[in-house]
Amino acid sequence: MTDPSARSGLRSWLSSNGRLEFCITLVSVTLLTGACVALTLMPRNAGPLQPxxxxxxxxxxxxxxxxxxxxxxxxxxxxxxxxxxxxxxxxxxxxxxxxxxxxxxxxxxxxxxxxxxxxxxxxxxxxxxxxxxxxxxxxxxxxxxxxxxxxxxxxxxxxxxxxxxxxxxxxxxxxxxxxxxxxxxxxxxxxxxxxxxxxxxxxxxxxxxxTTDGAPLWMLEGFAEYVAQRDQRTTFSQIAPTLTTRLRAGALPTALVSDPDFTGVDAAYAYESAWSACAFLADRYGITALTTLYQRLATGPQSPATEDAAFTAVLGATRGEVLDGWRAWLRGRIA
Ligand SMILES: [Zn+2]
Missing domain, CATH: 3.30.2010.30 (Zincin-like)
Structure with missing residues:
Protein backbone atom coordinates (compact mmCIF):
# COMPACT_ATOMS: atom_id res chain seq x y z
CA MET A 1 0.00 0.00 0.00
CA THR A 2 1.02 3.60 -0.67
CA ASP A 3 0.80 6.22 2.05
CA PRO A 4 -1.87 8.77 0.83
CA SER A 5 -0.07 11.66 2.48
CA ALA A 6 3.12 10.83 0.67
CA ARG A 7 1.21 10.66 -2.65
CA SER A 8 -0.37 14.09 -2.17
CA GLY A 9 3.01 15.49 -1.06
CA LEU A 10 4.60 14.19 -4.26
CA ARG A 11 1.75 15.67 -6.34
CA SER A 12 2.18 19.12 -4.77
CA TRP A 13 6.00 18.94 -5.22
CA LEU A 14 5.56 18.04 -8.91
CA SER A 15 2.97 20.75 -9.55
CA SER A 16 5.01 23.58 -8.09
CA ASN A 17 7.58 25.46 -10.18
CA GLY A 18 7.12 23.30 -13.34
CA ARG A 19 8.81 20.32 -11.70
CA LEU A 20 6.42 17.95 -13.51
CA GLU A 21 7.64 19.22 -16.89
CA PHE A 22 11.23 18.91 -15.70
CA CYS A 23 10.69 15.29 -14.59
CA ILE A 24 8.99 14.34 -17.89
CA THR A 25 11.91 15.88 -19.81
CA LEU A 26 14.43 14.03 -17.61
CA VAL A 27 12.66 10.69 -18.11
CA SER A 28 12.46 11.26 -21.89
CA VAL A 29 16.14 12.13 -22.15
CA THR A 30 17.06 9.06 -20.07
CA LEU A 31 14.94 6.76 -22.25
CA LEU A 32 16.33 8.21 -25.48
CA THR A 33 19.92 7.92 -24.21
CA GLY A 34 19.26 4.32 -23.19
CA ALA A 35 17.81 3.54 -26.62
CA CYS A 36 20.85 5.08 -28.35
CA VAL A 37 23.27 3.08 -26.18
CA ALA A 38 21.28 -0.10 -26.84
CA LEU A 39 21.39 0.57 -30.61
CA THR A 40 25.13 1.24 -30.46
CA LEU A 41 25.70 -2.05 -28.61
CA MET A 42 23.57 -4.13 -30.97
CA PRO A 43 25.43 -6.49 -33.34
CA ARG A 44 26.33 -4.78 -36.61
CA ASN A 45 24.05 -6.71 -38.92
CA ALA A 46 21.10 -7.19 -36.63
CA GLY A 47 18.01 -5.30 -37.73
CA PRO A 48 16.17 -3.13 -35.21
CA LEU A 49 13.36 -5.69 -34.92
CA GLN A 50 15.67 -8.63 -34.26
CA PRO A 51 15.66 -9.54 -30.54
CA THR A 211 42.34 -43.63 -31.42
CA THR A 212 43.83 -42.84 -28.03
CA ASP A 213 45.99 -39.77 -27.40
CA GLY A 214 49.71 -40.55 -27.31
CA ALA A 215 49.60 -43.15 -30.11
CA PRO A 216 52.52 -42.82 -32.58
CA LEU A 217 51.99 -39.85 -34.89
CA TRP A 218 53.62 -41.53 -37.90
CA MET A 219 50.66 -43.91 -37.80
CA LEU A 220 47.91 -41.35 -37.02
CA GLU A 221 49.08 -38.62 -39.42
CA GLY A 222 50.46 -40.99 -42.04
CA PHE A 223 47.15 -42.86 -42.22
CA ALA A 224 45.07 -39.64 -42.43
CA GLU A 225 47.32 -38.35 -45.20
CA TYR A 226 47.27 -41.72 -47.00
CA VAL A 227 43.46 -41.65 -47.08
CA ALA A 228 43.50 -37.97 -48.12
CA GLN A 229 45.88 -38.55 -51.03
CA ARG A 230 44.64 -41.96 -52.17
CA ASP A 231 43.28 -42.24 -55.72
CA GLN A 232 43.94 -38.59 -56.57
CA ARG A 233 45.60 -37.47 -59.74
CA THR A 234 48.76 -36.43 -57.96
CA THR A 235 52.32 -37.66 -58.36
CA PHE A 236 54.71 -38.75 -55.61
CA SER A 237 56.76 -35.56 -55.88
CA GLN A 238 53.60 -33.40 -55.76
CA ILE A 239 52.46 -35.10 -52.55
CA ALA A 240 55.92 -35.25 -50.97
CA PRO A 241 58.19 -32.51 -52.40
CA THR A 242 60.49 -32.28 -49.39
CA LEU A 243 60.93 -36.05 -49.18
CA THR A 244 61.56 -36.20 -52.94
CA THR A 245 64.33 -33.60 -52.67
CA ARG A 246 66.02 -35.58 -49.90
CA LEU A 247 65.65 -38.88 -51.71
CA ARG A 248 67.17 -37.38 -54.86
CA ALA A 249 70.07 -36.17 -52.71
CA GLY A 250 70.58 -39.79 -51.64
CA ALA A 251 69.15 -39.47 -48.09
CA LEU A 252 66.97 -42.49 -47.39
CA PRO A 253 65.10 -42.63 -44.05
CA THR A 254 66.70 -44.76 -41.37
CA ALA A 255 63.60 -44.93 -39.13
CA LEU A 256 59.93 -44.03 -38.96
CA VAL A 257 59.51 -40.36 -37.99
CA SER A 258 59.20 -39.68 -34.28
CA ASP A 259 56.48 -37.57 -32.64
CA PRO A 260 58.57 -34.40 -31.94
CA ASP A 261 59.38 -34.14 -35.67
CA PHE A 262 55.74 -33.24 -36.40
CA THR A 263 55.88 -29.92 -34.58
CA GLY A 264 59.38 -28.70 -35.39
CA VAL A 265 60.83 -26.94 -38.41
CA ASP A 266 60.85 -30.29 -40.21
CA ALA A 267 57.09 -30.84 -39.85
CA ALA A 268 56.45 -30.90 -43.61
CA TYR A 269 59.01 -33.66 -44.04
CA ALA A 270 57.51 -35.58 -41.07
CA TYR A 271 54.02 -35.58 -42.64
CA GLU A 272 55.38 -36.58 -46.05
CA SER A 273 57.56 -39.33 -44.59
CA ALA A 274 54.65 -40.72 -42.52
CA TRP A 275 52.40 -40.60 -45.60
CA SER A 276 54.99 -42.51 -47.65
CA ALA A 277 55.35 -45.20 -44.95
CA CYS A 278 51.58 -45.78 -44.96
CA ALA A 279 51.39 -45.65 -48.77
CA PHE A 280 54.14 -48.29 -48.89
CA LEU A 281 52.36 -50.49 -46.29
CA ALA A 282 49.09 -50.32 -48.26
CA ASP A 283 50.94 -51.05 -51.51
CA ARG A 284 52.92 -53.99 -50.14
CA TYR A 285 50.59 -55.55 -47.55
CA GLY A 286 47.16 -54.24 -48.61
CA ILE A 287 44.73 -51.63 -47.30
CA THR A 288 43.15 -54.07 -44.82
CA ALA A 289 46.55 -54.75 -43.24
CA LEU A 290 47.26 -51.00 -43.01
CA THR A 291 43.88 -50.39 -41.36
CA THR A 292 44.39 -53.29 -38.95
CA LEU A 293 47.85 -51.95 -38.06
CA TYR A 294 46.28 -48.53 -37.42
CA GLN A 295 43.68 -50.06 -35.11
CA ARG A 296 46.39 -51.86 -33.17
CA LEU A 297 48.92 -49.00 -32.86
CA ALA A 298 46.34 -46.23 -32.28
CA THR A 299 45.32 -47.74 -28.94
CA GLY A 300 47.86 -45.56 -27.11
CA PRO A 301 51.58 -44.86 -26.66
CA GLN A 302 53.75 -47.64 -28.08
CA SER A 303 57.26 -48.81 -27.21
CA PRO A 304 59.63 -50.18 -29.88
CA ALA A 305 58.78 -53.65 -28.55
CA THR A 306 54.98 -53.25 -28.86
CA GLU A 307 55.40 -51.72 -32.32
CA ASP A 308 57.59 -54.66 -33.36
CA ALA A 309 54.96 -57.07 -32.04
CA ALA A 310 52.29 -55.30 -34.12
CA PHE A 311 54.45 -55.53 -37.28
CA THR A 312 54.89 -59.26 -36.70
CA ALA A 313 51.24 -59.93 -35.86
CA VAL A 314 49.66 -57.81 -38.61
CA LEU A 315 52.27 -57.78 -41.40
CA GLY A 316 54.19 -60.97 -40.62
CA ALA A 317 57.39 -58.93 -40.87
CA THR A 318 60.12 -57.62 -38.58
CA ARG A 319 60.82 -53.90 -38.24
CA GLY A 320 64.01 -54.40 -40.26
CA GLU A 321 62.05 -56.01 -43.08
CA VAL A 322 59.47 -53.22 -43.03
CA LEU A 323 62.14 -50.50 -43.14
CA ASP A 324 64.11 -52.27 -45.90
CA GLY A 325 60.94 -52.72 -47.95
CA TRP A 326 59.97 -49.06 -47.44
CA ARG A 327 63.41 -47.82 -48.55
CA ALA A 328 63.33 -50.01 -51.67
CA TRP A 329 59.82 -48.72 -52.44
CA LEU A 330 61.01 -45.10 -51.99
CA ARG A 331 63.97 -45.68 -54.32
CA GLY A 332 61.49 -46.95 -56.90
CA ARG A 333 59.39 -43.76 -56.62
CA ILE A 334 62.20 -41.45 -57.69
CA ALA A 335 63.83 -43.77 -60.23
ZN1 LIG B 1 46.34 -34.62 -39.05
Whole structure:
Protein backbone atom coordinates (compact mmCIF):
# COMPACT_ATOMS: atom_id res chain seq x y z
CA MET A 1 0.00 0.00 0.00
CA THR A 2 1.02 3.60 -0.67
CA ASP A 3 0.80 6.22 2.05
CA PRO A 4 -1.87 8.77 0.83
CA SER A 5 -0.07 11.66 2.48
CA ALA A 6 3.12 10.83 0.67
CA ARG A 7 1.21 10.66 -2.65
CA SER A 8 -0.37 14.09 -2.17
CA GLY A 9 3.01 15.49 -1.06
CA LEU A 10 4.60 14.19 -4.26
CA ARG A 11 1.75 15.67 -6.34
CA SER A 12 2.18 19.12 -4.77
CA TRP A 13 6.00 18.94 -5.22
CA LEU A 14 5.56 18.04 -8.91
CA SER A 15 2.97 20.75 -9.55
CA SER A 16 5.01 23.58 -8.09
CA ASN A 17 7.58 25.46 -10.18
CA GLY A 18 7.12 23.30 -13.34
CA ARG A 19 8.81 20.32 -11.70
CA LEU A 20 6.42 17.95 -13.51
CA GLU A 21 7.64 19.22 -16.89
CA PHE A 22 11.23 18.91 -15.70
CA CYS A 23 10.69 15.29 -14.59
CA ILE A 24 8.99 14.34 -17.89
CA THR A 25 11.91 15.88 -19.81
CA LEU A 26 14.43 14.03 -17.61
CA VAL A 27 12.66 10.69 -18.11
CA SER A 28 12.46 11.26 -21.89
CA VAL A 29 16.14 12.13 -22.15
CA THR A 30 17.06 9.06 -20.07
CA LEU A 31 14.94 6.76 -22.25
CA LEU A 32 16.33 8.21 -25.48
CA THR A 33 19.92 7.92 -24.21
CA GLY A 34 19.26 4.32 -23.19
CA ALA A 35 17.81 3.54 -26.62
CA CYS A 36 20.85 5.08 -28.35
CA VAL A 37 23.27 3.08 -26.18
CA ALA A 38 21.28 -0.10 -26.84
CA LEU A 39 21.39 0.57 -30.61
CA THR A 40 25.13 1.24 -30.46
CA LEU A 41 25.70 -2.05 -28.61
CA MET A 42 23.57 -4.13 -30.97
CA PRO A 43 25.43 -6.49 -33.34
CA ARG A 44 26.33 -4.78 -36.61
CA ASN A 45 24.05 -6.71 -38.92
CA ALA A 46 21.10 -7.19 -36.63
CA GLY A 47 18.01 -5.30 -37.73
CA PRO A 48 16.17 -3.13 -35.21
CA LEU A 49 13.36 -5.69 -34.92
CA GLN A 50 15.67 -8.63 -34.26
CA PRO A 51 15.66 -9.54 -30.54
CA UNK A 52 19.03 -9.62 -28.73
CA UNK A 53 20.44 -13.17 -28.88
CA UNK A 54 23.49 -15.05 -27.70
CA UNK A 55 23.57 -17.05 -30.95
CA UNK A 56 25.04 -15.93 -34.29
CA UNK A 57 22.42 -14.75 -36.75
CA UNK A 58 21.87 -17.20 -39.64
CA UNK A 59 21.59 -15.22 -42.87
CA UNK A 60 20.82 -17.57 -45.67
CA UNK A 61 19.50 -20.97 -44.93
CA UNK A 62 16.20 -22.75 -45.03
CA UNK A 63 17.79 -26.02 -43.91
CA UNK A 64 19.75 -26.95 -40.84
CA UNK A 65 18.62 -24.14 -38.53
CA UNK A 66 16.57 -26.50 -36.37
CA UNK A 67 19.44 -28.99 -36.13
CA UNK A 68 20.38 -29.26 -32.41
CA UNK A 69 24.08 -29.42 -33.39
CA UNK A 70 23.87 -25.90 -34.78
CA UNK A 71 22.96 -24.21 -31.51
CA UNK A 72 26.36 -24.62 -29.76
CA UNK A 73 28.11 -23.56 -33.00
CA UNK A 74 25.95 -20.41 -33.21
CA UNK A 75 26.69 -19.56 -29.58
CA UNK A 76 30.46 -19.91 -30.09
CA UNK A 77 30.39 -17.97 -33.37
CA UNK A 78 28.12 -15.18 -32.09
CA UNK A 79 30.96 -12.73 -31.24
CA UNK A 80 32.30 -13.06 -34.80
CA UNK A 81 29.14 -12.01 -36.66
CA UNK A 82 26.38 -13.60 -38.75
CA UNK A 83 26.81 -16.96 -40.46
CA UNK A 84 25.82 -18.92 -43.56
CA UNK A 85 24.71 -22.54 -43.11
CA UNK A 86 24.56 -25.28 -45.75
CA UNK A 87 23.60 -28.93 -45.42
CA UNK A 88 25.02 -31.91 -47.31
CA UNK A 89 23.47 -35.37 -47.41
CA UNK A 90 25.51 -38.35 -48.53
CA UNK A 91 23.19 -41.17 -47.51
CA UNK A 92 24.15 -41.15 -43.82
CA UNK A 93 21.34 -40.90 -41.28
CA UNK A 94 21.94 -37.21 -40.57
CA UNK A 95 23.00 -34.28 -42.71
CA UNK A 96 26.42 -32.71 -42.56
CA UNK A 97 26.42 -29.04 -41.59
CA UNK A 98 28.73 -26.50 -43.19
CA UNK A 99 29.10 -23.14 -41.48
CA UNK A 100 31.03 -20.00 -42.41
CA UNK A 101 30.75 -16.24 -42.20
CA UNK A 102 29.75 -14.38 -45.41
CA UNK A 103 33.42 -13.37 -45.92
CA UNK A 104 34.19 -17.06 -46.58
CA UNK A 105 31.22 -18.04 -48.75
CA UNK A 106 33.53 -19.26 -51.56
CA UNK A 107 35.22 -21.67 -49.14
CA UNK A 108 31.74 -22.89 -48.31
CA UNK A 109 31.04 -23.45 -52.04
CA UNK A 110 34.19 -25.60 -52.39
CA UNK A 111 33.52 -27.60 -49.22
CA UNK A 112 29.86 -28.13 -50.12
CA UNK A 113 30.91 -29.47 -53.50
CA UNK A 114 33.62 -31.75 -52.08
CA UNK A 115 32.13 -33.06 -48.83
CA UNK A 116 29.97 -35.91 -50.17
CA UNK A 117 32.82 -37.37 -52.22
CA UNK A 118 35.30 -36.90 -49.37
CA UNK A 119 33.04 -38.85 -46.99
CA UNK A 120 32.82 -41.66 -49.56
CA UNK A 121 36.61 -41.66 -50.03
CA UNK A 122 37.18 -42.05 -46.28
CA UNK A 123 34.50 -44.76 -46.03
CA UNK A 124 36.16 -46.66 -48.90
CA UNK A 125 39.17 -47.26 -46.63
CA UNK A 126 37.69 -47.20 -43.12
CA UNK A 127 34.18 -48.52 -43.73
CA UNK A 128 30.95 -46.66 -43.00
CA UNK A 129 30.81 -47.17 -39.22
CA UNK A 130 31.58 -43.57 -38.24
CA UNK A 131 29.80 -40.25 -37.90
CA UNK A 132 29.40 -39.41 -41.58
CA UNK A 133 27.44 -36.26 -40.83
CA UNK A 134 30.15 -33.91 -39.57
CA UNK A 135 29.89 -30.25 -38.63
CA UNK A 136 32.43 -28.25 -40.64
CA UNK A 137 33.21 -24.64 -39.72
CA UNK A 138 35.37 -22.08 -41.54
CA UNK A 139 36.76 -19.54 -39.06
CA UNK A 140 36.86 -15.93 -40.22
CA UNK A 141 39.86 -14.82 -38.15
CA UNK A 142 42.87 -16.52 -36.51
CA UNK A 143 41.38 -15.60 -33.12
CA UNK A 144 38.14 -17.38 -33.98
CA UNK A 145 40.08 -20.42 -35.24
CA UNK A 146 42.01 -20.57 -31.97
CA UNK A 147 38.81 -20.18 -29.94
CA UNK A 148 37.09 -22.98 -31.86
CA UNK A 149 40.01 -25.43 -31.74
CA UNK A 150 41.37 -24.82 -28.24
CA UNK A 151 40.34 -28.29 -27.08
CA UNK A 152 42.10 -29.88 -30.06
CA UNK A 153 45.44 -28.31 -29.13
CA UNK A 154 45.72 -26.77 -32.60
CA UNK A 155 48.13 -23.89 -33.14
CA UNK A 156 47.65 -20.68 -35.11
CA UNK A 157 49.65 -22.05 -38.02
CA UNK A 158 47.49 -25.16 -38.52
CA UNK A 159 45.42 -24.97 -41.68
CA UNK A 160 42.66 -27.14 -40.24
CA UNK A 161 41.89 -29.18 -37.15
CA UNK A 162 39.39 -31.60 -35.75
CA UNK A 163 37.96 -30.18 -32.59
CA UNK A 164 36.17 -32.24 -29.98
CA UNK A 165 33.64 -30.01 -28.29
CA UNK A 166 32.30 -32.28 -25.57
CA UNK A 167 33.73 -34.93 -23.28
CA UNK A 168 35.05 -38.00 -25.07
CA UNK A 169 35.04 -41.62 -23.97
CA UNK A 170 37.61 -43.74 -25.83
CA UNK A 171 36.00 -46.59 -27.74
CA UNK A 172 32.77 -44.70 -28.32
CA UNK A 173 31.69 -42.96 -31.51
CA UNK A 174 31.97 -39.22 -30.75
CA UNK A 175 29.11 -37.17 -32.16
CA UNK A 176 30.18 -33.71 -31.04
CA UNK A 177 33.28 -33.35 -33.18
CA UNK A 178 33.69 -30.65 -35.72
CA UNK A 179 36.25 -29.83 -38.37
CA UNK A 180 37.48 -26.25 -38.26
CA UNK A 181 39.32 -24.55 -41.12
CA UNK A 182 41.77 -21.71 -40.68
CA UNK A 183 40.50 -18.48 -42.35
CA UNK A 184 43.28 -18.48 -44.95
CA UNK A 185 43.39 -22.26 -45.55
CA UNK A 186 41.99 -21.94 -49.08
CA UNK A 187 44.37 -19.12 -49.99
CA UNK A 188 47.31 -21.21 -48.72
CA UNK A 189 46.47 -24.60 -50.27
CA UNK A 190 44.02 -23.84 -53.10
CA UNK A 191 40.69 -25.53 -53.87
CA UNK A 192 42.20 -28.99 -54.49
CA UNK A 193 44.31 -28.64 -51.34
CA UNK A 194 41.21 -27.73 -49.36
CA UNK A 195 39.54 -30.96 -50.52
CA UNK A 196 42.65 -32.97 -49.53
CA UNK A 197 42.65 -31.26 -46.15
CA UNK A 198 38.96 -32.12 -45.77
CA UNK A 199 39.66 -35.82 -46.40
CA UNK A 200 42.61 -35.71 -43.96
CA UNK A 201 40.51 -34.20 -41.16
CA UNK A 202 37.53 -36.46 -41.94
CA UNK A 203 39.88 -39.44 -41.51
CA UNK A 204 40.86 -38.19 -38.03
CA UNK A 205 37.17 -37.81 -37.26
CA UNK A 206 36.29 -41.28 -38.61
CA UNK A 207 39.08 -43.01 -36.68
CA UNK A 208 38.57 -41.11 -33.41
CA UNK A 209 36.70 -43.91 -31.65
CA UNK A 210 39.69 -46.21 -32.28
CA THR A 211 42.34 -43.63 -31.42
CA THR A 212 43.83 -42.84 -28.03
CA ASP A 213 45.99 -39.77 -27.40
CA GLY A 214 49.71 -40.55 -27.31
CA ALA A 215 49.60 -43.15 -30.11
CA PRO A 216 52.52 -42.82 -32.58
CA LEU A 217 51.99 -39.85 -34.89
CA TRP A 218 53.62 -41.53 -37.90
CA MET A 219 50.66 -43.91 -37.80
CA LEU A 220 47.91 -41.35 -37.02
CA GLU A 221 49.08 -38.62 -39.42
CA GLY A 222 50.46 -40.99 -42.04
CA PHE A 223 47.15 -42.86 -42.22
CA ALA A 224 45.07 -39.64 -42.43
CA GLU A 225 47.32 -38.35 -45.20
CA TYR A 226 47.27 -41.72 -47.00
CA VAL A 227 43.46 -41.65 -47.08
CA ALA A 228 43.50 -37.97 -48.12
CA GLN A 229 45.88 -38.55 -51.03
CA ARG A 230 44.64 -41.96 -52.17
CA ASP A 231 43.28 -42.24 -55.72
CA GLN A 232 43.94 -38.59 -56.57
CA ARG A 233 45.60 -37.47 -59.74
CA THR A 234 48.76 -36.43 -57.96
CA THR A 235 52.32 -37.66 -58.36
CA PHE A 236 54.71 -38.75 -55.61
CA SER A 237 56.76 -35.56 -55.88
CA GLN A 238 53.60 -33.40 -55.76
CA ILE A 239 52.46 -35.10 -52.55
CA ALA A 240 55.92 -35.25 -50.97
CA PRO A 241 58.19 -32.51 -52.40
CA THR A 242 60.49 -32.28 -49.39
CA LEU A 243 60.93 -36.05 -49.18
CA THR A 244 61.56 -36.20 -52.94
CA THR A 245 64.33 -33.60 -52.67
CA ARG A 246 66.02 -35.58 -49.90
CA LEU A 247 65.65 -38.88 -51.71
CA ARG A 248 67.17 -37.38 -54.86
CA ALA A 249 70.07 -36.17 -52.71
CA GLY A 250 70.58 -39.79 -51.64
CA ALA A 251 69.15 -39.47 -48.09
CA LEU A 252 66.97 -42.49 -47.39
CA PRO A 253 65.10 -42.63 -44.05
CA THR A 254 66.70 -44.76 -41.37
CA ALA A 255 63.60 -44.93 -39.13
CA LEU A 256 59.93 -44.03 -38.96
CA VAL A 257 59.51 -40.36 -37.99
CA SER A 258 59.20 -39.68 -34.28
CA ASP A 259 56.48 -37.57 -32.64
CA PRO A 260 58.57 -34.40 -31.94
CA ASP A 261 59.38 -34.14 -35.67
CA PHE A 262 55.74 -33.24 -36.40
CA THR A 263 55.88 -29.92 -34.58
CA GLY A 264 59.38 -28.70 -35.39
CA VAL A 265 60.83 -26.94 -38.41
CA ASP A 266 60.85 -30.29 -40.21
CA ALA A 267 57.09 -30.84 -39.85
CA ALA A 268 56.45 -30.90 -43.61
CA TYR A 269 59.01 -33.66 -44.04
CA ALA A 270 57.51 -35.58 -41.07
CA TYR A 271 54.02 -35.58 -42.64
CA GLU A 272 55.38 -36.58 -46.05
CA SER A 273 57.56 -39.33 -44.59
CA ALA A 274 54.65 -40.72 -42.52
CA TRP A 275 52.40 -40.60 -45.60
CA SER A 276 54.99 -42.51 -47.65
CA ALA A 277 55.35 -45.20 -44.95
CA CYS A 278 51.58 -45.78 -44.96
CA ALA A 279 51.39 -45.65 -48.77
CA PHE A 280 54.14 -48.29 -48.89
CA LEU A 281 52.36 -50.49 -46.29
CA ALA A 282 49.09 -50.32 -48.26
CA ASP A 283 50.94 -51.05 -51.51
CA ARG A 284 52.92 -53.99 -50.14
CA TYR A 285 50.59 -55.55 -47.55
CA GLY A 286 47.16 -54.24 -48.61
CA ILE A 287 44.73 -51.63 -47.30
CA THR A 288 43.15 -54.07 -44.82
CA ALA A 289 46.55 -54.75 -43.24
CA LEU A 290 47.26 -51.00 -43.01
CA THR A 291 43.88 -50.39 -41.36
CA THR A 292 44.39 -53.29 -38.95
CA LEU A 293 47.85 -51.95 -38.06
CA TYR A 294 46.28 -48.53 -37.42
CA GLN A 295 43.68 -50.06 -35.11
CA ARG A 296 46.39 -51.86 -33.17
CA LEU A 297 48.92 -49.00 -32.86
CA ALA A 298 46.34 -46.23 -32.28
CA THR A 299 45.32 -47.74 -28.94
CA GLY A 300 47.86 -45.56 -27.11
CA PRO A 301 51.58 -44.86 -26.66
CA GLN A 302 53.75 -47.64 -28.08
CA SER A 303 57.26 -48.81 -27.21
CA PRO A 304 59.63 -50.18 -29.88
CA ALA A 305 58.78 -53.65 -28.55
CA THR A 306 54.98 -53.25 -28.86
CA GLU A 307 55.40 -51.72 -32.32
CA ASP A 308 57.59 -54.66 -33.36
CA ALA A 309 54.96 -57.07 -32.04
CA ALA A 310 52.29 -55.30 -34.12
CA PHE A 311 54.45 -55.53 -37.28
CA THR A 312 54.89 -59.26 -36.70
CA ALA A 313 51.24 -59.93 -35.86
CA VAL A 314 49.66 -57.81 -38.61
CA LEU A 315 52.27 -57.78 -41.40
CA GLY A 316 54.19 -60.97 -40.62
CA ALA A 317 57.39 -58.93 -40.87
CA THR A 318 60.12 -57.62 -38.58
CA ARG A 319 60.82 -53.90 -38.24
CA GLY A 320 64.01 -54.40 -40.26
CA GLU A 321 62.05 -56.01 -43.08
CA VAL A 322 59.47 -53.22 -43.03
CA LEU A 323 62.14 -50.50 -43.14
CA ASP A 324 64.11 -52.27 -45.90
CA GLY A 325 60.94 -52.72 -47.95
CA TRP A 326 59.97 -49.06 -47.44
CA ARG A 327 63.41 -47.82 -48.55
CA ALA A 328 63.33 -50.01 -51.67
CA TRP A 329 59.82 -48.72 -52.44
CA LEU A 330 61.01 -45.10 -51.99
CA ARG A 331 63.97 -45.68 -54.32
CA GLY A 332 61.49 -46.95 -56.90
CA ARG A 333 59.39 -43.76 -56.62
CA ILE A 334 62.20 -41.45 -57.69
CA ALA A 335 63.83 -43.77 -60.23
ZN1 LIG B 1 46.34 -34.62 -39.05
Missing amino acids: ATDEAEVLNTSAGVDDPRLSPVRRELQPYGPILVRTVTDGAAAEALLVAHPSHSTDLDVLEQQLGRAISDVSAVWGTDWNRAPVVVVASTPAEFTALTRSAGATGTDVAAVSLTGSYTPGTQPSDQRIVFNPDARRRVGDAGLATLLRHELTHLATRAD
